[in-house]
Amino acid sequence: xxxxxxxxxxxxxxxxxxxxxxxxxxxxxxxxxxxxxxxxxxxxxxxxxxxxxxxxxxxxxxxxxxxxxxxxxxxxxxxxxxxxxxxxxxxxxxxxxxxxxxxxxxxxxxxxxxxxxxxxxxxxxxxxxxxxxxxxxxxxxxxxxxxxxxxxxxxxxxxxxxxxxxxxxxxxxxxxxxxxxxxxxxxxxxxxxxxxxxxxxxxxxxxxxxxxxxxxxxxxxxxxxxxxxxxxxxxxxxxxxxxxxxxxxxxxxxxxxxxxxxxxxxxxxxxxxxxxxxxxxxxxxxxxxxxxxxxxxxxxxxxxxxxxxxxxxxxxxxxxxxxxxxxxxxxxxxxxxxxxxxxxxxxxxxxxxxxxxxxxxxxxxxxxxxxxxxxxxxxxxxxxxxxxxxxxxxxxxxxxxxxxxxxxxxxxxxxxxxxxxxxxxxxxxxxxxxxxxxxxxxxxxxxxxxxxxxxxxxxxxxxxxxxxxxxxxxxxxxxxxxxxxxxxxxxxxxxxxxxxxxxxxxxxxxxxxxxxxxxxxxxxxxxxxxxxxxxxxxxxxxxxxxxxxxxxxxxxxxxxxxxxxxxxxxxxxxxxxxxxxxxxxxxxxxxxxxxxxxxxxxxxxxxxxxxxxxxxxxxxxxxxxxxxxxxxxxxxxxxxxxxxxxxxxxxxxxxxxxxxxxxxxxxxxxxxxxxxxxxxxxxxxxxxxxxxxxxxx
Amino acid sequence: xxxxxxxxxxxxxxxxxxxxxxxxxxxxxxxxxxxxxxxxxxxxxxxxxxxxxxxxxxxxxxxxxxxxxxxxxxxxxxxxxxxxxxxxxxxxxxxxxxxxxxxxxxxxxxxxxxxxxxxxxxxxxxxxxxxxxxxxxxxxxxxxxxxxxxxxxxxxxxxxxxxxxxxxxxxxxxxxxxxxxxxxxxxxxxxxxxxxxxxxxxxxxxxxxxxxxxxxxx
Numbered sequence: 033x034x035x036x037x038x039x040x041x042x043x044x045x046x047x048x049x050x051x052x053x054x055x056x057x058x059x060x061x062x063x064x065x066x067x068x069x070x071x072x073x074x075x076x077x078x079x080x081x082x083x084x085x086x087x088x089x090x091x092x093x094x095x096x097x098x099x100x101x102x103x104x105x106x107x108x109x110x111x112x113x114x115x116x117x118x119x120x121x122x123x124x125x126x127x128x129x130x131x132x133x134x135x136x137x138x139x140x141x142x143x144x145x146x147x148x149x150x151x152x153x154x155x156x157x158x159x160x161x162x163x164x165x166x167x168x169x170x171x172x173x174x175x176x177x178x179x180x181x182x183x184x185x186x187x188x189x190x191x192x193x194x195x196x197x198x199x200x201x202x203x204x205x206x207x208x209x210x211x212x213x214x215x216x217x218x219x220x221x222x223x224x225x226x227x228x229x230x231x232x233x234x235x236x237x238x239x240x241x242x243x244x245x246x247x248x249x250x251x252x253x254x255x256x257x258x259x260x261x262x263x264x265x266x267x268x269x270x271x272x273x274x275x276x277x278x279x280x281x282x283x284x285x286x287x288x289x290x291x292x293x294x295x296x297x298x299x300x301x302x303x304x305x306x307x308x309x310x311x312x313x314x315x316x317x318x319x320x321x322x323x324x325x326x327x328x329x330x331x332x333x334x335x336x337x338x339x340x341x342x343x344x345x346x347x348x349x350x351x352x353x354x355x356x357x358x359x360x361x362x363x364x365x366x367x368x369x370x371x372x373x374x375x376x377x378x379x380x381x382x383x384x385x386x387x388x389x390x391x392x393x394x395x396x397x398x399x400x401x402x403x404x405x406x407x408x409x410x411x412x413x414x415x416x417x418x419x420x421x422x423x424x425x426x427x428x429x430x431x432x433x434x435x436x437x438x439x440x441x442x443x444x445x446x447x448x449x450x451x452x453x454x455x456x457x458x459x460x461x462x463x464x465x466x467x468x469x470x471x472x473x474x475x476x477x478x479x480x481x482x483x484x485x486x487x488x489x490x491x492x493x494x495x496x497x498x499x500x501x502x503x504x505x506x507x508x509x510x511x512x513x514x515x516x517x518x519x520x521x522x523x524x525x526x527x528x529x530x531x532x533x534x535x536x537x538x539x540x541x542x543x544x545x546x547x548x549x550x551x552x553x554x555x556x557x558x559x560x561x562x563x564x565x566x567x568x569x570x571x572x573x574x575x576x577x578x579x580x581x582x583x584x585x586x587x588x589x590x591x592x593x594x595x596x597x598x599x600x601x602x603x604x605x606x607x608x609x610x611x612x613x614x615x616x617x618x619x620x621x622x623x624x625x626x627x628x629x630x631x632x633x634x635x636x637x638x639x640x641x642x643x644x645x646x647x648x649x650x651x652x653x654x655x656x657x658x659x660x661x662x663x664x665x666x667x668x669x670x671x672x673x674x675x676x677x678x679x680x681x682x683x684x685x686x687x688x689x690x691x692x693x694x695x696x697x698x699x700x701x702x703x704x705x706x707x708x709x710x711x712x713x714x715x716x717x718x719x720x721x722x723x724x725x726x727x728x729x
Numbered sequence: 730x731x732x733x734x735x736x737x738x739x740x741x742x743x744x745x746x747x748x749x750x751x752x753x754x755x756x757x758x759x760x761x762x763x764x765x766x767x768x769x770x771x772x773x774x775x776x777x778x779x780x781x782x783x784x785x786x787x788x789x790x791x792x793x794x795x796x797x798x799x800x801x802x803x804x805x806x807x808x809x810x811x812x813x814x815x816x817x818x819x820x821x822x823x824x825x826x827x828x829x830x831x832x833x834x835x836x837x838x839x840x841x842x843x844x845x846x847x848x849x850x851x852x853x854x855x856x857x858x859x860x861x862x863x864x865x866x867x868x869x870x871x872x873x874x875x876x877x878x879x880x881x882x883x884x885x886x887x888x889x890x891x892x893x894x895x896x897x898x899x900x901x902x903x904x905x906x907x908x909x910x911x912x913x914x915x916x917x918x919x920x921x922x923x924x925x926x927x928x929x930x931x932x933x934x935x936x937x938x939x940x941x942x943x944x945x946x947x
Contacts, residue, residue, distance in 0.1 A: 045903070052903050053891075090906075092915035101885050103857035104864045119887060143896075171890040186893040497920060 046083035049076060055083060059090035071665070075694020075718075079725075117190045121149055121198060140185065140198060147185060150262075170197065173263050174242055180231030182251070182261045202259050208247035211322045218357045219391070220362075221322045224258045226387035229315065233380035236308045245314035246293045247321065293317045295653050296371050306628065307702075309373040312380060316368025323361060324353035328369055346370070360396050379663060441573050452624050496538060499528040503546055506553075515557060522549050537629045541584075544573035548588050557677040560598045567592035581619065583626070586612060591631055602637055609634040624661045625668070628654040632675065639679060648679035670699030674714050681721060686728065690721045738926045746792055759788055761858070761927075764878035765808075766815050768854035773819045773841060783822065785900060787815040812851045816841055859927070863919040873915050876900070 045052035054070040058077065061067035077084045117123065124137040127148065138149040170187040177183065185198040205213070206226075211221060228250060232242065242249075242263050249261045295313035319329045328347035349364050351357040364386055370376045377383040386396045506521030526546040532538035551566035567588055574585040593608035613630050616622045635650025656670040662669055673696035680689035697714045742761070745754025766784040775783060791811055794800055800810055820841060840846040867873060876898060883894045884905060891902040898905075 053908050056891075056906060089910065093910050096913055096917065097881075097909065100860045100864055103860035120889075131944050171892065174890055174892055184889050188888045 046086050047080050049080070050083060055086050056090055059087045060090050062087070071698050072335055072691070072695040076691060076696070078694075079690050118149065118188065118196055121147075123149060138198065145279060146201055147198050149188065149196055149198050150198045150613065159601055173235075174237060174264060176235055176240060178234040180227045180258055180260055181235060181263055182259045182262065185575060199261070202251050202253050202261070204251045204253040204259070206247050206251040207252055207258060207318065208321060209548065210252040212325075216322070218323055218354070220320070222361060222387050222390055224252070225315070225319050225322075226384055226391060228258050228260060228318075229384035229387060231258075232311055232315065233384055235263055236311070236380050241308050242311050242314075244293075245311055245318065250318065292329070294375065297373060308380070309376050312368055312376045313373070313385060315366055315380075315383070316376070319368060320347070320350050320365045323357050323365060324350040326353055336349070353713050360390050364390070364396065377700070417725050468534060495528050496532055496542075499525045499532065499536045499538070499546070500542070502528070503549060506704075507549055517555055519557075520554055521544070526550055540573045540577040544570045544584075544588070547573065548584075548591070551588075551595075555595065560595050560652060564592060564595040564599070567595060581615065583623070586615065587626070590626075590633065594633060597633070597637055597640070602640055606634070606637045609637065624657050628657040628668075628672070631657060632672070635675070635679075639682070642682075644679045644682040648676060648683065651675040665699050665702060667700060670696045670714075671710070673699070674710075674717070677714075677717060677721075681717060681724075686721055686724045690718070690725065693718045693721060743795070743807075746795060747794075755792070756855040758792075761862075762811060763788055764861075765851070765854040765858045766811060768857065769812060769851050770815055770819060772850050772854070773816075774929060775819055775822065779822060784820045786818055787811060790814050790818075808851055808855060809848070812847055816847060855927075859920060859923050860916075862923055863916050866919050866923075867912065867916055871915060871919065873912070877911055880905050881912040884909055 045055055050058075050070055050073055054073060056071050057067055058069050061069045061074075077087060118138075120141055122139045122141060124139065126134055128135040135148055135150045138147055139145070140147055163674040172186060174184045174186060182202050183200040185200070187195060187197045190196050203211070207224065210216070211224075214220075216224070232245075233240065240263060242260065244262065245260070251261060252257055252258050256426060262329050293314040295310040297310065317328060332606055349357075349362040351359070351362050364383070368376055368383070377386070390395050502521045502525035506518045506525060526549075529538050529543045529546045532542045532656065533540070543544050545564050548570035551563045551570060554560075554563035554566055571585065571592055573583065574588050580586075580587050589608065589612055593605050595607060595613065597605035609630060613634060616630055631650050631654035633645045635654065638644070638647035638650060651672060655669070658666075658668060658672065673692045677689045677693035677696060680686075680692065693714055697711070697718060700711045700714055741760045742754050745751045746758060748754070763784050768781055768785050770780040770783045770787075773779070791800070791814055794814075800807075868878060880894050880898055881902065883889045883897070886889065889897075891905040894900075894905045895902045900908075
């Protein structure tokens with residue numbers, strides 16, 4: 033499972049699953065809920081006496097040693113150094129002085145290396161606990177090694193009680209200066225952003241959030257490499273994340289600059305809402321600023337106004353200020369600036385990847401979402417294949433459609449395409465509402481309706497295209513769980529296609545698509561028997577038109593098998609899944625997520641029949657299939673772990689189940705929040721397991 | 730290592746105090762109890778210069794009474810006796826200064842009218858003195874590897890990260906953590922030994938028994 037190598041990659045301690053570093057941090061976390069704790073470690077401790085013993089001992093050692101240090105505060109210096117404010121360093125010239133403190137060129141005496149020492153102006157750590165937490169965080173940050181992150185060496189408290197940090201000395205220009213002076217092209221800016229996103233992704237993977245990204249914290253060095261400074265140090269400002277306090281009117285001007293980079297949820301002052309996606313928002317502002325030469329919400333005269341703007345409408349596209357910016361970059365920047373964190377990129381990795389794709393000339397990309405996949409494909413086929421239709425729609429919907437079409441074009445070669453739906457929504461949402469006649473606000477539903485209406489009016493002469501548009505619109509409605517609207521569109525599309533097919537004006541594959549989509553709708557409506565009929569028809573059509581091995585054919589097949597299973601014809605369903613699985617395994621290029629879906633479905637049947645050992649095997653295999661292609665904290669990994677834990681519970685393997693359910697919970701909670709029904713399912717499982725463990729002892 | 734040093738027990742010190750010419754016993758006793766008393770008196774809100782004076786006077790007064798046979802160890806703990814002397818000194822000083830209450834604001838934490846508060850304050854000072862002595866012992870008398878001690882000091886006193894300590898001392902971070910836990914174990918061992926030398930296991934102050942009977946002034 034998660035643990036042969038620990039998260040920091042350091043050598044393992046205790047039972048071997050986590051490193052000593054991680055166990056030491058867990059001890060700190062006992063008294064300090066903010067200390068970073070490795071994923072799954074808390075759950076692990078409750079089940080592992082070896083590791084728990086170490087953490088217990090470290091906890092008591094730390095408390096005892098803190099008592100000793102307090103009782104005997106003066107000791108001889110451990111490192112010989114010349115008299116200066118900071119033990120172990122000789123400070124040189126002042127490089128920079130700001131509101132926070134001053135930065136000096138310095139020499140670390142022990143290593144003789146040149147570095148930068150940043151001294152904060154006020155002694156900010158009243159409580160030992162706070163100081164210790166801060167130091168531990170610095171310790172984690174100090175272990176980050178990435179070309180785009182300025183390495184932090186260490187921190188401490190000066191003789192005058194002021195916190196200081198020693199870090200790598202980087203000489204260069206602030207990112208915004210660099211871009212402005214050089215007149216960097218959007219492409220060059222995207223290249224810089226990609227490197228920055230890479231560095232941030234590296235930190236996020238280790239649980240370090242910057243919290244205060246801004247152009248002043250990004251320096252482009254002499255080699256042209258952007259370097260992010262002050263990682264994790266936002267906490268050095270004590271308990272005041274940007275935006276949570278300082279509401280006083282006199283401070284408004286002073287703080288507005290910083291607020292410009294704060295995500296709306298940060299400005300709202302809810303610390304629970306702050307996660308790594310705040311960094312993505314800040315990065316979005318930086319990106320926007322570099323591209324457009326101005327900030328996205330420049331007009332705000334007060335914090336309240338800024339908050340309103342940020343949580344309300346999307347800003348203008350960067351290309352409105354700089355015509356050299358192309359649509360892809362518009363979309364990326366605006367997506368980062370989504371008010372709802374769930375609509376930003378999921379991770380900095382995803383952002384880096386999209387920027388890389390842009391730079392390589394590949395279409396930008398998010399991750400798999402089959403609804404979206406259909407949307408994009410159909411949009412492309414039916415909006416762009418017929419330039420006449422595209423032109424018609426364009427004249428009707430003007431700029432609002434332009435972005436959506438840009439998006440559709442980008443999807444052309446896309447293979448893995450999750451989250452497109454969200455992107456699509458963003459594309460729609462980022463349109464300037466003013467430009468859509470007669471509408472101050474345009475929801476997705478309204479947008480789709482507009483498309484539908486106009487398509488019906490303008491495309492009556494081209495029913496083939498119209499059917500495709502309606503099918504797409506129906507699927508989008510389905511994605512938004514608007515079943516009623518979906519049904520109307522999908523059924524209309526299907527009727528049109530049947531009529532067209534009868535005249536030979538529509539291919540069997542196109543007809544099959546409509547039939548398959550109807551099956552999805554019926555399945556969602558729990559009209560399983562009807563769904564089965566639809567899927568059988570779709571399967572037959574697709575097998576004939578595309579061949580039995582085509583991915584779309586296999587998809588209809590899998591959905592059909594799911595209908596059979598839901599109707600409790602388990603033997604029949606198992607036979608189908610076995611066949612599908614065999615076929616999928618025979619193909620080398622079979623998509624991992626689809627493969628995992630088949631394996632899971634197959635395992636669910638075993639579970640239905642009470643064969644939990646086989647079910648467990650299947651769930652494990654499914655996890656193995658997706659592990660390589662998804663980030664380790666992807667929601668679907670969490671779901672897989674939950675499946676495994678459920679099977680283990682049934683088999684009485686309570687400790688294993690406990691560990692897996694714990695891992696599942698930490699992933700799912702992070703991804704979906706504690707309130708999600710699926711998360712509560714996991715919590716219920718954990719509760720049962722805890723009781724079972726209690727009963728065992 | 731670690732055996733109890735019989736010459737250092739409170740019993741040994743006290744018996745040495747009977748002899749006015751035994752300067753070593755006097756010095757050892759003074760070294761052990763003066764810092765505790767000083768800390769205690771400070772916490773009563775007494776200014777630094779006066780605190781030093783009261784601590785000094787308390788020691789002198791105690792030794793006098795002891796030699797007069799007024800202090801009987803079976804009747805109460807040494808600490809309780811000492812603190813009672815110090816308490817009267819502080820109250821006496823306040824009376825002379827004409828202030829019943831103290832003004833030092835921030836940390837006049839000891840309520841001299843409350844036995845429990847007085848006891849807790851003394852106990853806290855004694856514990857700190859013990860830890861200081863334990864640390865000194867670790868550095869000078871125990872045979873703990875100097876590098877281990879150094880790693881501990883850099884980590885705990887200088888707030889250096891395990892990584893930096895490891896780099897500077899040429900060890901792994903794992904070794905740094907081990908050094909920390911080894912030092913903690915060693916210090917605990919020393920503390921237990923010192924406790925036995927003090928012969929004053931921390932306990933229920935209320936049950937400490939009788940106190941000096943008279944007002945001890947003049």
